[in-house]
Amino acid sequence: MIPEPVGRDFDVVVIGAGAAGENVAGRVVRGGLTAVLVEAELVGGECSYWACMPSKALLRPGTALHGAQTTPGAKEAVTRTLDAAAVLARRNYFTSNWQDDSQVDWVSDTGIELVRGRAALTAPRTVEVAGLDGTQHRLQARHAVVLATGSVPNTPPIEGLQDVDAWGTREATSAGEVPERLAVLGGGVAGTELAQAFARLGSSVTLIARSGLLGSFPEEAAQLVAAGLRADGVELRLHTATERIHANDDGTVHIALADGSTLTADKVLVSTGRRPALAGLGLEHVGFEPDEEGRLRLETDNTGLVTGAGGEGSWLYAVGDAAGRNLYTHQGKYEARATGDAIAARAKGGLDGRPADWSRFAQTANEHAVPGVVFTDPELATVGRSLDRARKDGYNASSVELPIQVAGSSLHAENYEGWAQLVIDEDRKVLLGATFAGPDVAELLHAATVAVVGEVPLDRLWHAVPSYPTISEVWLRLLEKYGL
Ligand SMILES: Cc1cc2nc3c(=O)[nH]c(=O)nc-3n(C[C@H](O)[C@H](O)[C@H](O)COP(=O)(O)OP(=O)(O)OC[C@H]3O[C@@H](n4cnc5c(N)ncnc54)[C@H](O)[C@@H]3O)c2cc1C
Numbered sequence: 001m002i003p004e005p006v007g008r009d010f011d012v013v014v015i016g017a018g019a020a021g022e023n024v025a026g027r028v029v030r031g032g033l034t035a036v037l038v039e040a041e042l043v044g045g046e047c048s049y050w051a052c053m054p055s056k057a058l059l060r061p062g063t064a065l066h067g068a069q070t071t072p073g074a075k076e077a078v079t080r081t082l083d084a085a086a087v088l089a090r091r092n093y094f095t096s097n098w099q100d101d102s103q104v105d106w107v108s109d110t111g112i113e114l115v116r117g118r119a120a121l122t123a124p125r126t127v128e129v130a131g132l133d134g135t136q137h138r139l140q141a142r143h144a145v146v147l148a149t150g151s152v153p154n155t156p157p158i159e160g161l162q163d164v165d166a167w168g169t170r171e172a173t174s175a176g177e178v179p180e181r182l183a184v185l186g187g188g189v190a191g192t193e194l195a196q197a198f199a200r201l202g203s204s205v206t207l208i209a210r211s212g213l214l215g216s217f218p219e220e221a222a223q224l225v226a227a228g229l230r231a232d233g234v235e236l237r238l239h240t241a242t243e244r245i246h247a248n249d250d251g252t253v254h255i256a257l258a259d260g261s262t263l264t265a266d267k268v269l270v271s272t273g274r275r276p277a278l279a280g281l282g283l284e285h286v287g288f289e290p291d292e293e294g295r296l297r298l299e300t301d302n303t304g305l306v307t308g309a310g311g312e313g314s315w316l317y318a319v320g321d322a323a324g325r326n327l328y329t330h331q332g333k334y335e336a337r338a339t340g341d342a343i344a345a346r347a348k349g350g351l352d353g354r355p356a357d358w359s360r361f362a363q364t365a366n367e368h369a370v371p372g373v374v375f376t377d378p379e380l381a382t383v384g385r386s387l388d389r390a391r392k393d394g395y396n397a398s399s400v401e402l403p404i405q406v407a408g409s410s411l412h413a414e415n416y417e418g419w420a421q422l423v424i425d426e427d428r429k430v431l432l433g434a435t436f437a438g439p440d441v442a443e444l445l446h447a448a449t450v451a452v453v454g455e456v457p458l459d460r461l462w463h464a465v466p467s468y469p470t471i472s473e474v475w476l477r478l479l480e481k482y483g484l
Pocket residue numbers: 015016017018019020021038039040041042043044045046047048050051052053055056117118119120148149150151169173190277280281319320321322326327328329330331332375
């Protein structure tokens with residue numbers, strides 16, 4: 001017999017305790033409301049244990065070593081390759097050995113209630129949880145339910161893939177061993193970063209992508225990353241579909257490509273994109289039906305409020321990967337701050353309808369200034385609109401681009417190669433976007449984000465003098481090339 005659920009009321013029920021869920025719960029509590037977080041796995045979510053933190057921990061030692069190897073005077077001191085065991089151990093440290101105690105402490109210190117279990121909506125404002133300890137919970141939300149359930153990996157329709165013991169990004173980022181031969185399927189951010197990480201740890205890596213590498217980034221920038229991977233021995237099989245995969249008797253994997261070639265690997269990593277984790281959440285009980293492909297999609301307004309949810313008033317929100325706009329931790333946390341503040345304000349009657357752009361309740365940066373960094377070596381950092389996107393969005397846009405060749409870059413590393421681009425709104429003379437590629441350019445990005453968000457006029461940006469001799473001097477060269 002299924003026991004009667006334990007019923008409790010909260011102002012806000014947040015499903016999913018990843019970065020986005022934690023932040024939305026934190027904001028509503030700060031706003032004077034009560035909140036419960038429901039988590040089926042580890043408090044902290046994908047980023048802490050199987051995504052950002054472990055992947056960057058795997059990449060950073062290789063970047064540091066390569067930095068020394070490209071700096072005469074230091075390179076003579078480098079006599080060995082990476083210590084893979086030490087890198088994996090440091091990665092374990094950064095995932096807290098997949099223990100969530102410190103994040104659980106934060107939740108409790110913040111005054112948020114935690115329920116461990118799998119949650120689903122059974123009616124508007126009603127969430128039932130199958131507790132991991134066997135308890136059934138019925139959580140009633142007075143003001144809002146927030147979906148912060150993250151995303152799940154896409155599985156490409158490749159014959160035989162289901163029968164192979166392939167890695168997803170979870171298995172790759174938590175790997176205990178470095179495979180001798182690794183085949184990576186997918187040329188997006190995850191595939192590119194992990195291909196380089198494992199190549200530098202000693203794997204012989206082949207990356208197979210049905211289109212180009214990092215196809216959503218400017219071509220010149222992506223080419224620098226491709227050159228970096230090739231220099232590390234990664235074989236790039238671009239514009240090549242994968243037709244069939246099967247496991248050999250000796251445990252290796254045979255991969256047949258559409259161009260007729262084949263390869264054998266000890267492990268296959270599938271990193272072919274992700275989609276919002278919305279299945280099994282009971283959304284059919286509150287008015288949503290899957291599309292013809294069986295997938296659920298939610299539309300949200302600029303506060304994260306889901307449009308079209310059944311029941312009285314505005315009560316269903318989605319943030320982070322679950323909202324499906326920008327699959328980045330920092331942007332999910334940004335959405336969570338705005339959504340949490342909007343829920344608290346609405347609960348007190350302090351916010352009616354759609355907030356003004358750039359108000360604290362609106363996720364306006366989602367439309368204009370999303371930053372992203374590909375943590376390969378060289379790095380690729382971009383914010384805002386590409387030239388193409390800007391023109392498609394109706395802007396009278398131009399661009400200016402340059403190789404990064406300033407005193408700061410030549411001091412930074414021998415044969416420093418980089419590329420930078422600004423995208424400019426010709427009508428308002430402000431920045432719409434910026435891209436930098438090159439060793440250690442990630443930290444250049446926030447200056448560009450500030451300029452895009454602040455809509456700083458170019459003739460004022462001219463007065464933002466980059467220190468000499470830093471790589472940031474490329475800003476000056478770009479503005480000079482533009483005509484200032
Ligand atoms: C390999 C890799 C590397 C990445 N690196 C970066 C990076 O360097 N920088 C960056 O900004 N982004 C990076 N990302 C993206 C980043 O990981 C995600 O954008 C981020 O984790 C999303 O946070 P979230 O809180 O929305 O979802 P998640 O972190 O996925 O959290 C969702 C939580 O909800 C829980 N949950 C789901 N369904 C239920 C349910 N029904 N009941 C209860 N709990 C539930 C899950 O267990 C999970 O803990 C990377 C992604 C990958 C795959």
